[in-house]
Amino acid sequence: MSSFTYCWTFVGNKNLTETLRENKEFFKNQIDNSIGHIKDMLKNIDSYFLGEDLIENLEKCKKDFLEKYTMEILLSENHTQWVDAQIAKLQDIVRKTKEYIIFVKTELTDNLDIQTLKAFIDVLPDGALKTKKKIQKIIELFENLEKEFKNPNANVKVIKQYLNNFPKDLFNIKYYKKMQQYAEILNTIEKCTFDNPSDIEILKKYLKEVPSEYHGIIKKIKQKLLEQKTFEVKKQIEVEQIFKEDNLKVIKKEEILEKIEAIFGKLKNINLQLAEEKKQLIQEAKETDDILRVELILEDLKFSYVKARTIYIQTEVLKNDLKMYETLAEEVGMKSEFNDLMQMEILHKEVVDDFIKILLDRKRQIMEQEIRKVSVDKFIRKIRELGYSVVEEGLMERLSKGEIVEIRTPFGEDYMLRIKYENDGIKIMFVRYVEDEGSLSEYEKHKDISIAKKWCSDYDKIKQLLSQEGILIEDKQRIEPEMRFYYLKKEKMEYAKRHQNIKSNDMQHRQRSV
Known part of the structure; x- marks a missing residue:
């Protein structure tokens, strides 16, 4: 199924210049119509990841096609094959653009992570280079922050510089807030003078909260505490470390549960029925102490969500394509069938293709x-x-x-x-x-x-x-x-x-x- 459908008819004794003009005008109008539907999809959405180059890319593809479609092509033996191939490429970009927009709208939650950002690039249509560079820039910020926090010589100024480069769109995501929090912790550690008796307790609290993989923060906390050079403080650090190791499983479970809740929330948005079926697993993950079981539940949920997301995006793209035929469906007396398809939770390409074929056949008969x-x-x-x-x-x-x-x-x-x-x-x-x-x-x-x-x-x-x-x-x-x-x-x-x-x-x- 494509964003628009056409068929070839051959008319004898017609001026070739006029034929070429009419053909180009037809395809221009059809492509413009497809671009118009994508613009409608982008209305009221202000996102860093949905740049103007998505439309610019389509406009460029349209321009390239119309410029290459010359009288020489019209007169060639492979005229229809050439046009069909070019239109197929263009329609593929239209489809991928729609899929990308729906993908971003589905995944752009406060749980945005680096894996999702990389998935954005995988789904992004060819030619949208500006958006690709913007996504790559955010991925680099994520990677640089992780690298700096894990660096034993973590530098708070460098970290803040990275955070300042984040677009405003991402200020509300959990990762950004967490990095801001850890940057403040790092800043507090560096300024700590132990003038206040509670400073030691604050540092020990940080030692519990900060993930062990962020070696840079952990090392600075320990160094600061050891500056007191007292047996009591050293002993406290050892006790805290033992306590932390004893609670690694608890911390790990909380992290996994947070991921489970994030995926479950997205699943509810695209397939409420499947989400209801998974509720029992979510509850089991909360109640069990078996970390391995919790991890398996997370993987099961991930698999179910990715599969549901694929079907959801396919359905939304097909529905968007169908909207182009709404007026025609009303004209030929098939509005009821059109509405039935638009209300379906899952649409398959074959069903939509069959509907459009019947629709166009009926229109042809009427004409x-x-x-x-x-x-x-x-x-x-x-x-x-x-x-x-x-x-x-x-x-x-x-x-x-x-x-x-x-x-x-x-x-x-x-x-x-x-x-x-x-x-x-x-x-x-x-x-x-x-x-x-x-x-x-x-x-x-x-x-x-x-x-x-x-x-x-x-x-x-x-x-x-x-x-x-x-x-x-x-x-x-x-x-x-x-x-x-x-x-x-x-x-x-x-x-x-x-x-x-x-x-x-x-x-x-x-x-x-x-």
């Missing part, structure tokens, strides 16, 4: 009916000008119902034209009503053939006149009078007349009733 109606109207007008008698009342309605319509010819009351819609075209038969075909003489049959040839001449004249008005009539099957002449029994003619009179009387009665 063909309209074109056919215009053609038949003009055809009827032309044969009237040539002396054929046409009762226009209800003619098109009867034809659309598949009924046979008869038209009197100027060759006598027994000679008629029978018209019927058949196999996406119009079947026209020149017939003569007779009492008994077997009783006709050879002279009469030759005369009938001569009369039928006059109709053929009129028909060719009508085709020529209509072609001047832009209506081309193609003969799928033409049987000349010499090959076969059609006779019908007069009883059929009488039945048709009675049937027509009944319909006319019924119509007049309904008009009087109104």
Whole structure:
């Protein structure tokens, strides 16, 4: 499924320059429509990770395609294949842009971490270089902060410089707040003079709170405490270290539970039913003391969330694509089916593709009916000008119902034209009503053939006149009078007349009733 659908039709005797202009105008409008839908997705979203270059990238792709689509391409043997390939590439970028926007909206929570940032780059469409650089910059800030806090010679000024480079969009994420907190701890440690008796307790409190992998902070705390050079303080540090080691499991569990809650929160936003099913596991993770079990629950939740997220993004992209067909669905009487699809929690590409195929087929049928109606109207007008008698009342309605319509010819009351819609075209038969075909003489049959040839001449004249008005009539099957002449029994003619009179009387009665 793509953001827009098209098919090739070949029209003869058309100016090539005009054809190229119309083709380029069509694709430009379709691409602009797709870009417009992406702009709608970005409305009311002010995010560091959703830059203007997402749209600029699409505009550039559109411009490149239109510039490369030249007369040389139009005249080449591989014209349609070239265009199809170029449009497929462009539509792939449109789809990836939509997926990226939905991915960011789904993942941009206060639990944003470096793994998610790297995932942003993986999902980002090719060509959005500015956004890619911005994400890479944030990843570098995350990595530099981690590196500095783990450095035994951690420098608070360097850390604050990194924090100052964070965009305002990320001031509320937990990681940024945590880094700010640790920077303040580091600053407090460096300024600590032990003038206040509570300073030692504050440092011991920090020793408990700061993760052991942040060696730079841990080392500075220990160094500061050891500056007192008392046995009591040394002993306290040893006790605190033992206490910390004893509580590593508790701390680790809390960290894992925090991750579980973060993923569970995101899962609720995209699949509430699945989140409800996982509630029991979440509760188990909180109650168990088995760290391995808690880690397994986290991995299970991660797997379920990633799978659900993939389906959610696919569904949202498909729904966004479907919105482009909302007006068309209403036009062709398929709005109810459209609404049903839009309300589904999970959409599959095959289902949407089938819906759009049916939608476009119905639109094509309606357009063909309209074109056919215009053609038949003009055809009827032309044969009237040539002396054929046409009762226009209800003619098109009867034809659309598949009924046979008869038209009197100027060759006598027994000679008629029978018209019927058949196999996406119009079947026209020149017939003569007779009492008994077997009783006709050879002279009469030759005369009938001569009369039928006059109709053929009129028909060719009508085709020529209509072609001047832009209506081309193609003969799928033409049987000349010499090959076969059609006779019908007069009883059929009488039945048709009675049937027509009944319909006319019924119509007049309904008009009087109104």
